Amino acid sequence: MVTRRAPPPRPGPCRLCPVRPLALFRPLSEAELDAIATTRSTVRLVRAGEAVLRRGEGANIVLTLFAGWAFAYRVLPDGRRQIGEIFLPGDLIGARGAASDPVEAVTDASLCVLSRVRLRAMLDNQPALAVSFAQLVARSNALLSERLASLGRRDAVQRVGALMLELAARQNAGVPPKDEDVPMPLRQTQLGDALGLSAEHVNRALATLRRERLLTLRSRTLRLHDPAALARLCGWDSAYLSEAPGV
Amino acid sequence: MVTRRAPPPRPGPCRLCPVRPLALFRPLSEAELDAIATTRSTVRLVRAGEAVLRRGEGANIVLTLFAGWAFAYRVLPDGRRQIGEIFLPGDLIGARGAASDPVEAVTDASLCVLSRVRLRAMLDNQPALAVSFAQLVARSNALLSERLASLGRRDAVQRVGALMLELAARQNAGVPPKDEDVPMPLRQTQLGDALGLSAEHVNRALATLRRERLLTLRSRTLRLHDPAALARLCGWDSAYLSEAPGV
DNA sequence: CGTCTTTTTGACTACTGTCAAGCGCTGTGG
DNA sequence: CCACAGCGCTTGACAGTAGTCAAAAAGACG
Numbered sequence: 001m002v003t004r005r006a007p008p009p010r011p012g013p014c015r016l017c018p019v020r021p022l023a024l025f026r027p028l029s030e031a032e033l034d035a036i037a038t039t040r041s042t043v044r045l046v047r048a049g050e051a052v053l054r055r056g057e058g059a060n061i062v063l064t065l066f067a068g069w070a071f072a073y074r075v076l077p078d079g080r081r082q083i084g085e086i087f088l089p090g091d092l093i094g095a096r097g098a099a100s101d102p103v104e105a106v107t108d109a110s111l112c113v114l115s116r117v118r119l120r121a122m123l124d125n126q127p128a129l130a131v132s133f134a135q136l137v138a139r140s141n142a143l144l145s146e147r148l149a150s151l152g153r154r155d156a157v158q159r160v161g162a163l164m165l166e167l168a169a170r171q172n173a174g175v176p177p178k179d180e181d182v183p184m185p186l187r188q189t190q191l192g193d194a195l196g197l198s199a200e201h202v203n204r205a206l207a208t209l210r211r212e213r214l215l216t217l218r219s220r221t222l223r224l225h226d227p228a229a230l231a232r233l234c235g236w237d238s239a240y241l242s243e244a245p246g247v
Numbered sequence: 248m249v250t251r252r253a254p255p256p257r258p259g260p261c262r263l264c265p266v267r268p269l270a271l272f273r274p275l276s277e278a279e280l281d282a283i284a285t286t287r288s289t290v291r292l293v294r295a296g297e298a299v300l301r302r303g304e305g306a307n308i309v310l311t312l313f314a315g316w317a318f319a320y321r322v323l324p325d326g327r328r329q330i331g332e333i334f335l336p337g338d339l340i341g342a343r344g345a346a347s348d349p350v351e352a353v354t355d356a357s358l359c360v361l362s363r364v365r366l367r368a369m370l371d372n373q374p375a376l377a378v379s380f381a382q383l384v385a386r387s388n389a390l391l392s393e394r395l396a397s398l399g400r401r402d403a404v405q406r407v408g409a410l411m412l413e414l415a416a417r418q419n420a421g422v423p424p425k426d427e428d429v430p431m432p433l434r435q436t437q438l439g440d441a442l443g444l445s446a447e448h449v450n451r452a453l454a455t456l457r458r459e460r461l462l463t464l465r466s467r468t469l470r471l472h473d474p475a476a477l478a479r480l481c482g483w484d485s486a487y488l489s490e491a492p493g494v
Numbered sequence: 495c496g497t498c499t500t501t502t503t504g505a506c507t508a509c510t511g512t513c514a515a516g517c518g519c520t521g522t523g524g
Numbered sequence: 525c526c527a528c529a530g531c532g533c534t535t536g537a538c539a540g541t542a543g544t545c546a547a548a549a550a551g552a553c554g
Contacts, residue, residue: 074396077482082396096385097494099487101392120494123378130377131370133494137384138343144391145348149321149329151398152443156510188533196399198511203534219519235324240346247344247367247380403542435501445543450502466551501550508543517534524527 008110011043011066022090023064024136027128036122042113046070046105048185053093058100062119063093068109069185072101073193083194085140086186088170092136107185131247138247142240151196154234159195160205161234164215166241168224174241176227184222255355258290258313269337270311271383274375283369289360293317293352295432300340305347309366310340315356316432319348320440330441332387333433335417339383354432381494389487398443401481406442407452408481411462411469413488421488423474431469 011017015033020026025033044063046052052070053063070087084101087093094100097116123130146166150159167184168176188206192199209215214230216223224230231237258264261280267273272280291310293299299317300310317334331348334340340358341347370377393413397406414431415423435453436446444452456462461477463470471477478484 072392074392076396076400077479080400082399084392084395095494096389099389099489116494120378123381123494124374127371127374127377130374130381130494131367134342134377134381134384137381137388138346141384141388141391142343142346144388144395145319145321145331148331148391148395148398149323151395152329152440153323153327187531193399199532200512200534201510204510207534232324242346247342247363247370434499446500447502447544448542451542454502495554497553499550499552501548503548504546506544509541511540512538514536515534516536517532519532520530522527522529524525 008045008067008108010045010110011112017066019064019066019090024092024129024132027132028126032126044111044113046109046111048105048107048109050105051102052105052109052111053100053103055102056098058094058096058116059098060116061094062114062116063111064114065089065091065093066110066112069106070103070109071106071186071190071194072103074101081193082196083190084144086143086167086194088167092133092140095133095137095140106190134247139243146240147194156195156197156201156205157208158234158236159197160191160202161209161214161230162236163191163195164209164217164222164224165227165231165234165236165238168222168227169238169241174238174243176224176231176238178224178227180223182222182224183220184217185220255292255314255357257292257357258359264313266311266313266337271339271376271379274379275373279373291358291360293356293358295352295354295356297352298349299352299356299358300347300350302349303345305341305343306345307363308341309361309363310358311361312336312338312340313357313359316353317350317356318353318433318437318441319350321348328440329443330437332390333414333441335414339380339387342380342384342387353437378494385494386490393487394441403442403444403448403452404455405481405483406444407438407449408456408461408477409483410438410442411456411464411471412474412478412481412483412485415469415471415474416485416488421485421490423471423478423485425471425474427470429469429471430467431464432467 014020014025014036015030025036028036065087067089070093072084073081074084075081087103093103093111123133150162154162165176168182171182186194188202189199192202195202206217213225214233215225261267261272261283262277272283275283312334314336317340319331320328321331322328334350340350344363370380397409401409412423415429418429435449439446439449442449453464460472461480462472
């Protein structure tokens with residue numbers, strides 16, 4: 001039973017936070033951080049498959065993903081689903097406020113919850129924080145633009161390859177590692193929903209990439225055998241991942 | 248020759264700016280605005296088809312579109328193009344900084360240019376401005392997510408319909424107007440590049456929508472005959488357009 | 495009016511989706 | 525420790541949507 005599994009790691013004191021360098025609060029000094037630690041309302045633990053943020057809930061809170069993966073999605077009236085942002089540790093969830101899409105956990109996950117009114121108060125007082133906030137959203141825009149290019153102008157094999165490169169790179173300081181095991185918890189159905197493909201076709205694309213000896217994806221683990229060749233095949237360039245200042 | 252055509256309107260004094268209610272500086276008082284007017288470095292005039300922002304130029308400047316339309320795009324190694332954000336008057340261009348995609352003018356356009364370092368200084372001093380900036384970036388995020396859903400999960404007719412609804416709504420305070428002429432300067436080739444379709448297929452989709460008496464698009468002018476029915480057909484909901492505070 | 499761009503239409507190709515069935519791993523219960 | 529149940533992954537056959545190529549019609553501009 002899922003309940004038996006070890007829970008995801010709980011966040012500790014903010015000033016020791018291992019994901020802070022990636023997250024909203026990176027520009028703050030330790031002293032400022034201590035102030036926030038008081039402010040941080042709660043921690044949220046979510047199991048794989050459960051809702052991290054429900055429709056509309058974003059009007060009240062913002063979360064920082066501490067451990068685990070999650071994704072935002074939208075369901076069209078005919079039932080088809082499109083996955084938008086894919087969140088990894090350090091990412092900010094719910095930045096769009098009331099207009100935020102619902103978010104679901106891919107793996108068991110733990111998150112730091114911030115009330116939106118408090119966040120707003122903090123942003124009003126700390127311009128550096130507001131700028132950091134904007135930068136995170138700007139980065140998210142860069143990722144969305146890249147995926148838009150995928151859905152619009154890449155075929156199935158290239159889409160799958162480009163997403164694997166991106167997710168591997170985001171777990172490896174921006175560089176897709178060669179011949180190393182990389183966690184890849186997304187199911188093929190979810191990959192399909194993220195890439196605008198059917199799950200079956202994702203499978204066929206993965207088979208092609210495996211046959212070409214470019215990558216292997218088995219039991220939630222990805223291995224890139226030749227990231228450079230894969231990037232060439234997919235027309236993928238890591239530039240959009242850079243932490244380039246949005247302002 | 249294009250040069251003969253009347254130039255686009257030049258922006259006047261900031262405090263009288265007609266697009267300010269939509270733009271970055273909306274939260275500022277008239278007094279604060281006067282300070283900025285001094286700061287505003289230049290105005291840029293661009294003709295239809297020319298570059299508004301070149302690759303990498305975003306590292307140095309940010310622009311506010313004053314008049315005309317523009318779009319950001321990305322070119323894949325095989326030459327295919329994907330249009331990302333579509334900019335209308337009041338929109339902020341280049342918010343992603345160095346990572347911004349190149350931007351091209353759809354029509355003749357005029358823009359207010361802000362040096363990035365000055366903008367940064369302003370944001371640091373005016374928290375309201377920093378929050379406004381973050382909100383604009385968050386709104387752009389919402390538009391990108393919606394288009395991602397289009398490319399991933401809507402068929403050609405729905406994609407074209409949804410984009411027409413969005414662009415009509417954005418020119419009409421968020422509501423797609425019924426039976427009114429709406430400017431729609433994008434060529435079918437550009438619509439295709441925005442929607443991940445070939446220009447020919449865009450044309451077929453438009454023909455279908457015309458046949459169904461849902462809309463007419465002729466000589467750069469769009470007319471929605473039944474926005475409600477069109478929205479139903481496309482699974483389109485205007486919620487994502489709302490100016491809902493991102494923070 | 496002549497030229498160039500944009501739009502339209504048609505025929506054919508190809509990629510991707512859908513439906514269906516079989517396989518396999520993982521975790522559960524005996 | 526082994527059989528079973530479920531979910532996820534694979535594979536195949538076929539259908540349908542969209543792309544490509546080609547050419548003509550319709551506008552836009554000088």
